[in-house]
Amino acid sequence: MARISAQDASKRTVEICELAPVVPVLIVEDITTAADLGNALIAGGLPVLEVTLRSECALDAIKAMSELDCGVVGAGTLITPQDVKNAVAAGAKFGVSPGATDILIDACEAEGLPLLAGAASATEAMRLLERGYTMQKFFPAEAAGGAPLLKSLASPLPQISFCPTGGVSLSNAQTYLDLPNVRCVGGSWVAPSDAIKAKDWAKVQELASAAATKLHA
Numbered sequence: 001m002a003r004i005s006a007q008d009a010s011k012r013t014v015e016i017c018e019l020a021p022v023v024p025v026l027i028v029e030d031i032t033t034a035a036d037l038g039n040a041l042i043a044g045g046l047p048v049l050e051v052t053l054r055s056e057c058a059l060d061a062i063k064a065m066s067e068l069d070c071g072v073v074g075a076g077t078l079i080t081p082q083d084v085k086n087a088v089a090a091g092a093k094f095g096v097s098p099g100a101t102d103i104l105i106d107a108c109e110a111e112g113l114p115l116l117a118g119a120a121s122a123t124e125a126m127r128l129l130e131r132g133y134t135m136q137k138f139f140p141a142e143a144a145g146g147a148p149l150l151k152s153l154a155s156p157l158p159q160i161s162f163c164p165t166g167g168v169s170l171s172n173a174q175t176y177l178d179l180p181n182v183r184c185v186g187g188s189w190v191a192p193s194d195a196i197k198a199k200d201w202a203k204v205q206e207l208a209s210a211a212a213t214k215l216h217a
């Protein structure tokens, strides 16, 4: 992909984060589950999928899910420039990282991958803002201070929007989504590992549908 500026990356991640109230955070351990898992989430109303690079078949899962209709598939847990190269080669349309380093940001810009980089404090958010990133992941959301922390950042830093992730569930997601500086939330609760192992796609679709219909950004 052609090089991308921080401004264009932010614009693209805002567009992606506005497609649905929840970005499912996925750990795919068995490649034979990837397409069905993706289809269940998309059918439930959650088209934006983050496949974390935390399993051996994660890149193959990104490839498989990228071929599904109506989905937008990204790579999560990006840590190194090689992760970025691998994610782009697999077809990822965006990247997500738990934190941010200049090396990782440079790699994403060079590879043309819009990055949703993580911040957990005012200083981290301001460092990303200095680099031009106005759309950020707030991670680990609950552990770092939850909705009260994000609410406190909204007045001094109104130009930054967040996707809180980490400890977010159906029961607390709307509290985040009600904040003016939140576009969507991320979470693994819509794709629990036991349902994936059992290939219970009806269950996954039901969880996705509950999130898509009950939550509003």
Ligand SMILES: O=C(O)C(=O)C[C@H](O)[C@H](O)COP(=O)(O)O
Pocket: 025, 052, 076, 077, 078, 096, 097, 098, 139, 165, 166, 167, 168, 186, 187, 188, 189
């Ligand atoms: O590795 C990354 O880049 C991540 O995205 C980390 C995830 O956001 C959290 O692990 C999801 O947290 P839970 O929804 O509480 O399971």
